[in-house]
Amino acid sequence: MLEVVGISKSFDGFKAVNNAHLSVEKGEIVAVIGPNGAGKTTLFNLITGIIKPDSGRVLFNNEDITGLPPYKICRKHISRSFQIVNVFQRLTVFENVQISILSREKKTWNLFSPSKSFVVKETETILENVGLINKKERITAFLSHGDRKVLEIAMALGGSPEFLILDEPTAGMAPEETSHCIELIKTLSKTMGLTILFCEHDMEIVFRIANRIMVMVRGSTVIQGSCNEVRCNEAVQNAYLGGSDVCLM
Amino acid sequence: MRKNTLLFLIAGIILLLLFPVFLPRFYVYLLSIILLYGLLATSLNIVLGYGGIFQFHHAVFYGVGAYGTALMLTKTAMPAILAFIVGPLVASALGFILGIICIRLSKLYFGMLQISLGSLVWAIVYRWYSFTGGDDGIHGIPIPEMLSSYIGAYYYTLIITAVCIFLIFKIINSPFGSALQGIRDNPVRSEMIGINVKRHQILALTIAGFFAGVAGSLFVVVDNTVFPDMLFWTLSLEILIMCLLGGWFSFMGPMLGAGVIVALRTFVSTYTVYWALVLGVLMIFVIFFLPNGILGYFEERFKKVFMGSEIKE
Numbered sequence: 293m294l295e296v297v298g299i300s301k302s303f304d305g306f307k308a309v310n311n312a313h314l315s316v317e318k319g320e321i322v323a324v325i326g327p328n329g330a331g332k333t334t335l336f337n338l339i340t341g342i343i344k345p346d347s348g349r350v351l352f353n354n355e356d357i358t359g360l361p362p363y364k365i366c367r368k369h370i371s372r373s374f375q376i377v378n379v380f381q382r383l384t385v386f387e388n389v390q391i392s393i394l395s396r397e398k399k400t401w402n403l404f405s406p407s408k409s410f411v412v413k414e415t416e417t418i419l420e421n422v423g424l425i426n427k428k429e430r431i432t433a434f435l436s437h438g439d440r441k442v443l444e445i446a447m448a449l450g451g452s453p454e455f456l457i458l459d460e461p462t463a464g465m466a467p468e469e470t471s472h473c474i475e476l477i478k479t480l481s482k483t484m485g486l487t488i489l490f491c492e493h494d495m496e497i498v499f500r501i502a503n504r505i506m507v508m509v510r511g512s513t514v515i516q517g518s519c520n521e522v523r524c525n526e527a528v529q530n531a532y533l534g535g536s537d538v539c540l541m
Numbered sequence: 542m543r544k545n546t547l548l549f550l551i552a553g554i555i556l557l558l559l560f561p562v563f564l565p566r567f568y569v570y571l572l573s574i575i576l577l578y579g580l581l582a583t584s585l586n587i588v589l590g591y592g593g594i595f596q597f598h599h600a601v602f603y604g605v606g607a608y609g610t611a612l613m614l615t616k617t618a619m620p621a622i623l624a625f626i627v628g629p630l631v632a633s634a635l636g637f638i639l640g641i642i643c644i645r646l647s648k649l650y651f652g653m654l655q656i657s658l659g660s661l662v663w664a665i666v667y668r669w670y671s672f673t674g675g676d677d678g679i680h681g682i683p684i685p686e687m688l689s690s691y692i693g694a695y696y697y698t699l700i701i702t703a704v705c706i707f708l709i710f711k712i713i714n715s716p717f718g719s720a721l722q723g724i725r726d727n728p729v730r731s732e733m734i735g736i737n738v739k740r741h742q743i744l745a746l747t748i749a750g751f752f753a754g755v756a757g758s759l760f761v762v763v764d765n766t767v768f769p770d771m772l773f774w775t776l777s778l779e780i781l782i783m784c785l786l787g788g789w790f791s792f793m794g795p796m797l798g799a800g801v802i803v804a805l806r807t808f809v810s811t812y813t814v815y816w817a818l819v820l821g822v823l824m825i826f827v828i829f830f831l832p833n834g835i836l837g838y839f840e841e842r843f844k845k846v847f848m849g850s851e852i853k854e
């Protein structure tokens with residue numbers, strides 16, 4: 293479904309992403325792992341058009357989407373959440389998700405109808421699914437960090453994506469919030485059939501939800517394979533898992 | 542609570558309708574000025590408070606709207622109503638053009654470029670004697686009979702302002718308004734949920750230019766003159782302060798700010814020539830004590846009283 297071929301990006305000569313490769317098949321959950329500063333977020337920014345690559349290509353359903361602006365990429369049904377919470381601070385939880393749906397339905401050029409009456413049902417369904425329905429009238433700035441991370445996902449769902457990118461979805465969450473979030477991601481994959489690409493520092497979470505893992509170190513792809521292939525890979529163990537023997541088979 | 546708001550609104554409208562009956566001429570004139578400045582500040586707030594765009598030189602659109610109307614009335618024999626439509630349309634077209642040029646820059650840089658291009662427009666109006674009357678401006682503009690008395694002008698201003706404020710309210714609460722507020726809070730996120738940020742901003746700037754132009758055409762009716770100071774940057778600063786003082790996150794904030802500033806300017810300048818100084822001191826107080834403006838402050842108090850602890854969460 294998604295194919296990233298030899299993509300590179302440098303900032304002032306520093307190679308943040310250096311010839312990275314990634315492939316995601318329909319229905320899969322793929323994790324990108326790597327130490328801090330490995331270039332995971334930059335890779336996601338490259339895929340979603342927030343920054344433009346120096347070289348390399350991004351193919352989505354065999355269509356070249358390299359360098360398209362984010363709003364065009366979103367219209368191809370790719371949605372994402374951000375590592376650093378990126379929501380509409382002054383608006384309510386409800387409005388945050390509603391705007392996302394309005395945008396997908398191309399209703400944001402409507403100047404004179406009250407937006408209160410638009411896409412209410414769908415917004416509420418999404419809020420219900422992610423467990424934020426009780427807080428729908430809250431101003432986003434007053435939400436807890438964990439709730440805002442979940443709201444991130446809810447906003448991404450507003451675009452009714454086929455392909456969902458999550459940048460450290462559980463970072464900074466309390467333990468029970470984390471398990472709620474993991475369940476949510478699994479449900480999205482199973483019941484809604486979403487293809488999911490995410491990155492995460494917590495290895496336990498990665499091994500619990502990912503079908504396949506891509507390992508990134510200093511901007512380059514070290515390996516992409518099944519959980520066990522990655523666990524048993526020597527280069528990965530040396531570079532990332534600290535050399536300890538965690539191979540199961 | 543909704544019912545109260547409605548009662549307030551009706552009482553306010555009745556009061557505004559009755560004012561000319563018992564107020565002397567000067568105060569009716571002052572009220573007309575407050576209304577049209579209120580519309581002007583509210584039009585700025587579409588892009589400032591709701592769009593998060595630093596439109597520093599908003600007076601340009603006000604001035605161009607006024608000149609457009611004035612020139613149509615003095616230089617052509619076309620029906621007056623056309624002049625009142627063309628003025629705002631020209632202002633809105635200018636809003637569109639300046640918008641396209643400036644929107645590629647973000648935040649403060651947008652404001653800087655906008656000030657310089659706006660000043661260019663001012664310079665043209667100021668220099669082009671044969672067309673705009675240069676620094677003399679245009680005086681004794683012929684106004685249709687019905688609106689030429691001060692009371693006629695007041696009612697015309699009141700009606701047009703009310704209609705425009707209502708329209709702006711509709712726009713702010715439309716899907717477009719929601720998207721605009723999303724863009725204000727987070728442009729990157731807005732792009733990522735599929736919103737073409739720049740196009741929405743340009744439309745907002747065009748709309749803001751239009752309503753500023755309407756305010757300009759109202760000034761022509763109330764004062765029968767236009768002059769280059771109407772698009773000088775000091776006026777833009779005053780409009781900006783109206784928004785901040787009244788509350789740029791409250792819908793009626795700019796209107797309130799306009800009332801306070803115009804009233805204050807009128808009374809202060811009978812005692813001292815240092816109006817700018819008074820304005821500066823006032824601004825410092827607002828920034829330190831009322832960061833959300835007067836109305837923002839009261840709304841917050843209001844919420845605290847009615848919702849108790851809930852606001853703290």
Ligand SMILES: Nc1ncnc2c1ncn2[C@@H]1O[C@H](COP(=O)(O)OP(=O)(O)OP(=O)(O)O)[C@@H](O)[C@H]1O
Nearest residue numbers: 303307308326327328329330331332333334335375
């Ligand atoms: N806009 C930018 N300008 C300059 N350098 C950048 C920019 N964005 C990222 N970098 C650099 O690129 C490198 C990779 O950053 P990136 O955020 O992609 O890492 P990451 O894998 O997401 O790390 P983390 O796990 O901490 O989130 C870092 O060294 C960062 O400093």
Ligand SMILES: [Mg+2]
Nearest residue numbers: 332333334375
């Ligand atoms: Mg990151």
